[in-house]
Amino acid sequence: MTLTAVVHDAAQVVTLETTDEDRADEADGEERTDGERDGDVHTELAVYEDAAVAVEDGRVARVGPTGPVTREFPPENAAHAVDANGKAVIPGFVDPHTHALFAGDRSDEFEAKLRGKTYQEILEDGGGILRTVRATREASDERLLANLLGHLDEMLAHGTTTVEVKSGYGLDTETELRMLELIDRADDRHPVDVVPTFMGAHAVPEGRSADEYVEEVVHDQIPAVESQGIAQFCDVFCEEGVFSVEQSRRVLEAGKEAGLTPKVHAEELARIGGTQLAAEVGATSADHLLHSTEEDVAALVENDVVPVLLPGTAFGLGADYADARQFVEAGADVAIATDFNPNCYSQSMGFAASLSCVEMGMTPAEALVAATTNAATALDLPAEVGTLQEGAPADIAVLDAPSYVHVPYNFGVNAVDTVLKGGEVVYRG
Known part of the structure; x- marks a missing residue:
């Protein structure tokens, strides 16, 4: 496996996952915010603070607190190391x-x-x-x-x-x-x-x-x-x-x-x-x-x-x-x-x-x-697209802002700082 990228020290990393309605919020350092409801299933935002994303062969290998992720996946070993200090990371x-x-x-x-x-x-x-x-x-x-x-x-x-x-x-x-x-x-x-x-x-x-x-x-x-x-x-x-x-x-x-x-x-x-x-x-x-x-x-x-x-x-x-x-x-x-x-x-x-x-x-x-x-x-794409869950395509937007809320909140301004497609850096603001 090739370590494609490590995005580290982010103020937030936001992933999306579908969970049973009564699932407990059990992950350390993680908050959950409801998105859309489908019967007894939620699509939720899982918000990790002081967090990192590791990418192997173009797919998300690990999401979580920066310390554990970077110990397992050292940024210096990655083809792309992105310092996201003070920034939020969301799916593309x-x-x-x-x-x-x-x-x-x-x-x-x-x-x-x-x-x-x-x-x-x-x-x-x-x-x-x-x-x-x-x-x-x-x-x-x-x-x-x-x-x-x-x-x-x-x-x-x-x-x-x-x-x-x-x-x-x-x-x-x-x-x-x-x-x-x-x-x-x-x-x-x-x-x-x-x-x-x-x-x-x-x-x-x-x-x-x-x-x-x-x-x-x-x-x-x-x-x-x-x-x-x-x-x-x-x-x-x-x-x-x-x-x-x-x-x-x-x-x-x-x-x-x-x-x-x-x-x-x-x-x-x-x-x-x-x-x-x-x-x-x-x-x-x-x-x-x-x-x-x-x-x-x-x-x-x-x-x-x-x-x-x-x-x-x-x-x-x-x-x-x-x-x-x-x-x-x-x-x-x-x-x-x-x-x-x-x-x-x-x-x-x-x-x-x-x-x-x-x-x-x-x-x-x-x-x-x-x-x-x-x-x-809406495009019949695989279920993991647009989620940043482990195993999902590493299509990532790094915001020049501390929270995903800045996307709608800071209207009239492009909040995006860096974009990765399949773990490759394809845009820097």
């Missing part, structure tokens, strides 16, 4: 919903929204998604890849070590396949793990009806995506004025037949039934959910669909926020994401956590669980 963030591959600029639309134009009005005027589609189709592979790698650099600097990236700015078979190929190339070249999602049903192209375009997605795009073999998920924008519930169902069921796991953009601008659809088709996640009802929440919990809440989108639109408390109190494994895209231009999971606490009523512990282990669940 998992961002389970982004549209980070695109070309063009839509900052003028931000001003238009401030003057009172709605999202739908901008879209009807040829802006919004369709404007980005035109720019993305025209951009070279080199430009698109450079754009995505730059965004991944920014995400990494803010502590994200795994991210989902969707296609969907192609709206034709050729460009959708190009986008998925570039997402795959970015995954090969960048330290951040990139999870690819096909989203041909992101908008209706100009000059087409929704029904006509759904036929193309089902009969042309999805078979080509299956043959390409890159995408893991199939997503659809189930929304008023975009794709109806039945149109969305056709896309998702065709995707399932092609081996693509369903995801649904649901109830963002209006409630039309996307959440119930996600439950019915066995989606891994339903995302946005600003207008979901108690009935919708119950359907997600009953069918093990992860609700992915995107507070940055509500912030950018000046809209009401999703009611996180109704999901948490119903026992859902709530996740949060940036929704980074030209209409929600933030690569920071820390900012999403701040909004989750201030605007959606989550606690800092709930927000951290939502941004790590629950977000990994």
Whole structure:
């Protein structure tokens, strides 16, 4: 075994673990804080003080008080020794919903929204998604890849070590396949793990009806995506004025037949039934959910669909926020994401956590669980991802702050000092 890294003398090391409801707090020097509840099981933060993390062959070998850990795993023997004196150590963030591959600029639309134009009005005027589609189709592979790698650099600097990236700015078979190929190339070249999602049903192209375009997605795009073999998920924008519930169902069921796991953009601008659809088709996640009802929440919990809440989108639109408390109190494994895209231009999971606490009523512990282990669940990743438990991938963010609470508390500032991916130092602030 190779001693990859030792992060030592941290003010806090925070791990996440799932435990029985009545488990005693038995570890020395360890506090437990509730995150999300799932029936009789908690996901809890285990907070170790004056602590260290040892990494062997890219996985966490030991977590605990600095003295015992460093005696067993001397920092001087490690490929990477990180002195975290006065700093908190947390799992790297998992961002389970982004549209980070695109070309063009839509900052003028931000001003238009401030003057009172709605999202739908901008879209009807040829802006919004369709404007980005035109720019993305025209951009070279080199430009698109450079754009995505730059965004991944920014995400990494803010502590994200795994991210989902969707296609969907192609709206034709050729460009959708190009986008998925570039997402795959970015995954090969960048330290951040990139999870690819096909989203041909992101908008209706100009000059087409929704029904006509759904036929193309089902009969042309999805078979080509299956043959390409890159995408893991199939997503659809189930929304008023975009794709109806039945149109969305056709896309998702065709995707399932092609081996693509369903995801649904649901109830963002209006409630039309996307959440119930996600439950019915066995989606891994339903995302946005600003207008979901108690009935919708119950359907997600009953069918093990992860609700992915995107507070940055509500912030950018000046809209009401999703009611996180109704999901948490119903026992859902709530996740949060940036929704980074030209209409929600933030690569920071820390900012999403701040909004989750201030605007959606989550606690800092709930927000951290939502941004790590629950977000990994929304991507069907192995259970140990986003936990820093022993045996987990050593994806680690070291904060320039004494407590994980500073992630949402110190809003507007990047609290991340150092990032390790698989125990390798891949970013220093």
